[in-house]
Amino acid sequence: xxxxxxxxxxxxxxxxxxxxxxxxxxxxxxxxxxxxxxxxxxxxxxxxxxxxxxxxxxxxxxxxxxxxxxxxxxxxxxxxxxxxxxxxxxxxxxxxxxxxxxxxxxxxxxxxxxxxxxxxxxxxxxxxxxxxxxxxxxxxxxxxxxxxxxxxxxxxxxxx
Amino acid sequence: xxxxxxxxxxxxxxxxxxxxxxxxxxxxxxxxxxxxxxxxxxxxxxxxxxxxxxxxxxxxxxxxxxxxxxxxxxxxxxxxxxxxxxxxxxxxxxxxxxxxxxxxxxxxxxxxxxxxxxxxxxxxxxxxxxxxxxxxxxxxxxxxxxxxxxxxxxxxxxxx
Numbered sequence: 001x002x003x004x005x006x007x008x009x010x011x012x013x014x015x016x017x018x019x020x021x022x023x024x025x026x027x028x029x030x031x032x033x034x035x036x037x038x039x040x041x042x043x044x045x046x047x048x049x050x051x052x053x054x055x056x057x058x059x060x061x062x063x064x065x066x067x068x069x070x071x072x073x074x075x076x077x078x079x080x081x082x083x084x085x086x087x088x089x090x091x092x093x094x095x096x097x098x099x100x101x102x103x104x105x106x107x108x109x110x111x112x113x114x115x116x117x118x119x120x121x122x123x124x125x126x127x128x129x130x131x132x133x134x135x136x137x138x139x140x141x142x143x144x145x146x147x148x149x150x151x152x153x154x155x156x157x158x159x160x
Numbered sequence: 161x162x163x164x165x166x167x168x169x170x171x172x173x174x175x176x177x178x179x180x181x182x183x184x185x186x187x188x189x190x191x192x193x194x195x196x197x198x199x200x201x202x203x204x205x206x207x208x209x210x211x212x213x214x215x216x217x218x219x220x221x222x223x224x225x226x227x228x229x230x231x232x233x234x235x236x237x238x239x240x241x242x243x244x245x246x247x248x249x250x251x252x253x254x255x256x257x258x259x260x261x262x263x264x265x266x267x268x269x270x271x272x273x274x275x276x277x278x279x280x281x282x283x284x285x286x287x288x289x290x291x292x293x294x295x296x297x298x299x300x301x302x303x304x305x306x307x308x309x310x311x312x313x314x315x316x317x318x319x320x
Contacts, residue, residue, distance in 0.1 A: 066224030
């Protein structure tokens with residue numbers, strides 16, 4: 001498939017606001033990309049590095065719901081939790097995010113699903129935090145590798 | 161009481177990060193100030209301007225809970241909703257906030273309750289958004305009057 005080469009994950013760190021913006025296109029319509037974020041059985045098949053197993057404690061992806069999951073592998077176990085502020089069918093997910101290794105840190109995440117036509121979708125995911133130091137530590141901490149690998153796995157799931 | 165004159169609401173808008181920081185001290189211990197934020201019957205007695213009645217749709221202030229309420233008065237009705245990311249007893253509330261008049265806008269709010277001893281508490285509330293334009297519009301839109309009046313009402317409730 002020629003398009004797999006063009007579906008690169010782009011990561012931007014604006015100079016003026018402490019957020020990370022991740023942009024990725026997928027060869028699947030918005031309804032399918034959205035569903036892969038909402039259905040916990042699908043989420044567990046792509047979110048996180050290949051070397052880690054995702055164990056879901058709860059994942060109630062609806063406006064006012066919440067989630068908690070673990071990434072387990074190589075003797076390590078990382079917990080993550082947050083709340084779903086708004087879930088708009090096929091369009092938008094706004095949620096909070098905390099890595100439990102840094103329990104006082106929290107990000108506000110916005111996932112926008114844009115219909116590109118021809119069965120394609122652009123996903124734009126922003127993570128907003130309250131300091132540039134935290135944002136830059138997050139990016140320097142190898143987040144890029146995990147994000148690219150997650151989205152490769154998501155693409156495999158969607159185009160299977 | 162001499163201390164009421166010193167309990168001023170301070171509002172800071174940092175130049176480098178798009179957040180508003182509100183600081184206020186209260187003549188009541190952290191457990192009481194916290195409870196006035198958690199118990200919907202108490203919240204309804206102080207949150208918002210005196211001229212508006214607060215009607216609670218739901219207010220489930222616990223980690224993973226959510227809320228929605230209306231401010232009603234003078235022929236106007238404003239809806240607000242959000243999710244509680246984390247509620248740490250007597251210490252911390254992290255929540256999201258949307259005014260339904262601007263349904264795509266969302267703030268990440270952090271309320272920290274600091275014990276000052278002698279039955280006093282400092283409340284530090286930050287609201288983080290993803291653009292300086294939105295932050296500045298929020299401040300310019302008369303938010304200051306509403307915040308000061310709310311905290312006067314909260315002080316009256318706590319020191320009654």
